[in-house]
Amino acid sequence: MTLTLYSMPSSGNSYKPRLMLALLGREYRHVALEFETLELAQAHATGTLPMGKLPVLVLDDGTALPESNAILCYLAEGTDWLPNDPLERARVLGWMFFEQNRHETVIAVRAGIQKYASRAHLATPERLAELLESGHSVLQVMEDHLRDHDWLVGDRPSVADIALYAYTHTAGSQGGFDMERFPAINKWLAQVAALPGYVGLNELPK
Ligand SMILES: N[C@@H](CCC(=O)N[C@@H](CS)C(=O)NCC(=O)O)C(=O)O
Structure with a gap:
């Protein structure tokens, strides 16, 4: 295909x-x-x-x-990245909804208003401070889970890990979040980056 x-x-x-x-x-x-x-x-x-x-x-x-x-x-679909078991699959989807509803709306937004010129007017000190605080509490949800689990769902990586990796791995460098607070997230980020076939954000296909 x-x-x-x-x-x-x-x-x-x-x-x-x-x-x-x-x-x-x-x-x-x-x-x-x-x-x-x-x-x-x-x-x-x-x-x-x-x-x-x-x-x-x-x-x-x-x-x-x-x-x-x-x-x-x-x-x-049909691979180990998306579990067949209904409960496991629902847990994967739960993290993906969390990503779109609570994570991307804060972590990506704080990065975006600092990165794109057309959004710079949104990066007021008040908005940046508000997003910093809410972003740290969203990241704390992940930290609390990953402290006791290697992956977000089950004992292997899933699409939930891919969905949340995307903006979490640049949360410090682009969003200005204090990632030193989150050792379990940092360990999980390194595990994702070590997966066979991994490509970075800037490695575009030829
Ligand atoms: N919920 C959507 C969000 C997609 C989205 O916001 N895309 C932005 C870039 S991150 C975009 O296409 N912006 C270009 C535009 O609005 O013209 C998804 O996860 O795919």
């Missing part, structure tokens, strides 16, 4: 499927659409992005699948 992934190089949401595809050892065509570029504006104008956001995975019959965590589940 020929897969095409439209993804934004600088974005954690887009990094999730790039990392998943690399860990699965799957070939795909990559179309990079960076934030605030003419190419992205054209993709919006031509309806390439069904929900108006990246990433989008296009299957060989032309079906376009948006939403990073939905793409992860699609790619992982």
